Amino acid sequence: MRKNIAQYSAPGPFLAMLLFAWMLLFISVASAQEPVPAFSPAADAFDAKRAWEHLITQCNFGPRVAGERGHRLCRDYIVEQLKSNGCTVELQEFSAFIPLINDERRFTNIIAKIDTPSTQAVAISCHWDTRPIADYDRIPSLRDTPISGANDGASGVAVLLEAARVFKHHPPPFDVYLLFFDAEDLGRNRQKKEWALGSQYFAKHMPDDFQIICGFNLDMIGDKDQRFLYEKKSLELAGKWTRAFWRLGQRHYPQCFSDATINEIVDDHAPFLAKGVPYFDVIDFDYDAWHTTQDIPASCSAASLSRIGKITVEYVMQTLPQLCEKVENP
């Protein structure tokens, strides 16, 4: 048997090399037919390292829970970063009683605007607060611990801050609102109205001049194992804008954007949809560390921030102008 095997496998290396050469040829022909699309210079300028540093800085402040030191430090940091990139910044303050912590607290929405000669605007949002309890932690004794919120809080902020820097060097075709909502993550389970308080407040007191083509919210976008599914309400009520974002995402990162849909999620896009403003949610809800003490930088990656950052910038710079042209010149 041994001899037979030796005789049989003798031509193996040659065949393997032939097969390998054939595969190489096939791959190069296939990739020549479908080149990886290039990003615009603006999207290319999105710097993964800078975004990652924003994420780490926020986590180092400690939990961003209203009334606590980390919350104050983070608010000042976001404002300073936005101003240094030429945004106008307004603080919208409000108070609310929070059943989850049985206390009233003072909150701050941070509203930044990048002005352009355009009369149209788009909004990009995130939440900057973090959940005061790790209620889904595997270890029961840790469930009262505030989470670090590397993904659930810091990731969206990190992308928006780096996008602000990019837009300073590559002026967008529309005015851009960058909205940082407070008090997103203070709800009790099954109490829908207790979540997304910052965006609820903003939508309720929306200034008359806040007119947007559409908006989108980035939440939990930094998971190192990143994959986005459509959120049901976004697809139903802002389908055109949502699909265009996914198409762009699928073109550049097919492995990260699925055609599947998840159920409605209560998030910061919802108060806008309730007012008839097209607004979609970009959220990767399949995150093992969700509302646990493991929502730390090690569960996230700079590459994930970079992917969604580049898509965000490209959507504003390239996709939206095309969509708007189609609306104006059907």
Ligand SMILES: [Zn+2]
């Ligand atoms: Zn959360």
